[in-house]
Amino acid sequence: MISLTELQRDAFTELLNIGMGRAAAALSEMVSEEVMLSVPFVDFMSRHDASALIQEKGSERIMAVSQAFSGLFWGDTMLVFPETKSLELVRSFIQESFPLEDMTEMEQEAFMEIGNIILNSCIGSIANMLHQEVSSSLPSLWRGACTDILGGQHASDTDDVVMFLRMDFSLQERSIDGYVMFIIDGNAIAALQASIDEFLSHV
Amino acid sequence: MAAVTTVLIVDDSRLSRMMIRTFISNAHPDWSIVEASNGQEALEKTAACPVHVMTIDLNMPGIDGLTLATQLREHHPTAHMSLITANIQDSVRQRAAAAGVRFIPKPVTEEHILAFLAGMETRHD
Numbered sequence: 017m018i019s020l021t022e023l024q025r026d027a028f029t030e031l032l033n034i035g036m037g038r039a040a041a042a043l044s045e046m047v048s049e050e051v052m053l054s055v056p057f058v059d060f061m062s063r064h065d066a067s068a069l070i071q072e073k074g075s076e077r078i079m080a081v082s083q084a085f086s087g088l089f090w091g092d093t094m095l096v097f098p099e100t101k102s103l104e105l106v107r108s109f110i111q112e113s114f115p116l117e118d119m120t121e122m123e124q125e126a127f128m129e130i131g132n133i134i135l136n137s138c139i140g141s142i143a144n145m146l147h148q149e150v151s152s153s154l155p156s157l158w159r160g161a162c163t164d165i166l167g168g169q170h171a172s173d174t175d176d177v178v179m180f181l182r183m184d185f186s187l188q189e190r191s192i193d194g195y196v197m198f199i200i201d202g203n204a205i206a207a208l209q210a211s212i213d214e215f216l217s218h219v
Numbered sequence: 220m221a222a223v224t225t226v227l228i229v230d231d232s233r234l235s236r237m238m239i240r241t242f243i244s245n246a247h248p249d250w251s252i253v254e255a256s257n258g259q260e261a262l263e264k265t266a267a268c269p270v271h272v273m274t275i276d277l278n279m280p281g282i283d284g285l286t287l288a289t290q291l292r293e294h295h296p297t298a299h300m301s302l303i304t305a306n307i308q309d310s311v312r313q314r315a316a317a318a319g320v321r322f323i324p325k326p327v328t329e330e331h332i333l334a335f336l337a338g339m340e341t342r343h344d
Contacts, residue, residue: 022233023233023234026232026233026234027234029232030232030234030235030325033232033278033305033325034305034325034326035305036305037304037305037306037307037324037325038305038307040306040308041306041307041308044308044309044310050308050310050311051308053278053306054278055231055278055279055280145326216234219234219237219238219241
C-alpha cells in the first residue's frame with residue numbers, strides 16, 4: 017500500500033503548484049489573458065475513481081492532450097478542457113495567425129501545441145527542481161467521453177491505485193476552465209518518493 | 220536595545236515555509252519567526268504583536284495572498300512585505316506592485332530572500 021509522509025505529500029503538492037505556475041505563465045502569454053489557478057489537489061485513488069471525480073466537474077465530453085513522461089520517475093500527464101470550450105481556446109490562440117477557413121485544419125494541431133507547451137512547462141520545472149531529467153513522449157490528442165479516454169489508455173488496470181494530482185485553472189474573460197492532472201502508478205511513486213527525499217535532505 | 224525583528228511566513232506548503240525559514244534564519248539567527256499555513260491563521264497570530272517582515276504565498280485555501288497583504292497592512296503599516304508565489308504571470312507581479320508588495324517567484328532561493336531582506340535594511344536606514 018502506498019503511503020506518504022505528510023512532508024512528502026506537501027512536497028508533491030508544492031512541486032505541482034510551482035510547475036503549474038510556470039505553465040500558467042506560458043498559457044497566459046499565448047492567449048493574452050490572466051490565468052487563474054486553484055489550490056492543487058493530490059490524492060491516491062483508482063483510475064476509475066479519478067475519472068468519476070473529473071465527471072463531477074460536469075465535463076462528460078472532453079478534449080485532452082496527454083503525454084507520457086519517463087526518466088527517474090514516470091507516468092502520464094494530461095491537459096483537459098470541456099470539449100466545447102477547448103475550441104474557443106484554440107480559436108483565441110490562432111485567430112491572428114490563420115484565416116478562418118483554415119481553422120478546422122489547424123484546430124487539432126494548435127490544441128496539441130498548447131498541450132505540449134503547458135505540460136512540458138509543468139513537467140520541466142518539476143524535473144529541474146528535483147535535479148532530474150525527465151523526457152516526454154509526443155503529445156496525443158483525445159476527444160470524447162472522459163471515462164472512455166481515461167479508461168481507454170490503461171483499460172487493464174483501471175482498479176490500480178494511482179497518485180492523482182490535479183490543478184484547475186480558468187480564463188475568466190473567456191469563461192474557460194481546464195485542468196492538468198498527473199497519473200503516477202505504484203512503482204513510479206516509489207521512485208518519485210526517493211527523488212523527493214533527496215530534494216528534502218538539502219532543505 | 221533594539222527590539223527583536225519579527226518575521227511572518229504565510230504559506231500552505233510546509234516545504235516552502237521550511238525553505239524560507241532556513242534562508243532567513245541563516246542570515247539572521249536572532250530574528251523571531253512566526254509561521255502560518257493560511258490567511259486566517261496569519262491574522263490571528265499577528266493581531267497582538269508587531270511584525271516587521273512578511274512573506275506571503277498567493278495561492279492558498281481561504282484568503283488569497285494579496286487580499287491578506289492588504290488586511291495585514293492595516294495593522295502593520297510599516298512591515299516589509301513580499302509575495303512569494305509560483306504564479307509568475309505579469310498580471311500578478313503588477314498587482315503586487317500596486318499593493319506595495321515585493322514579488323519573489325517560486326521556487327524560492329536564498330539569493331531572492333537575501334535581496335528582499337537587503338531592501339528592507341536599505342529602506343529603514
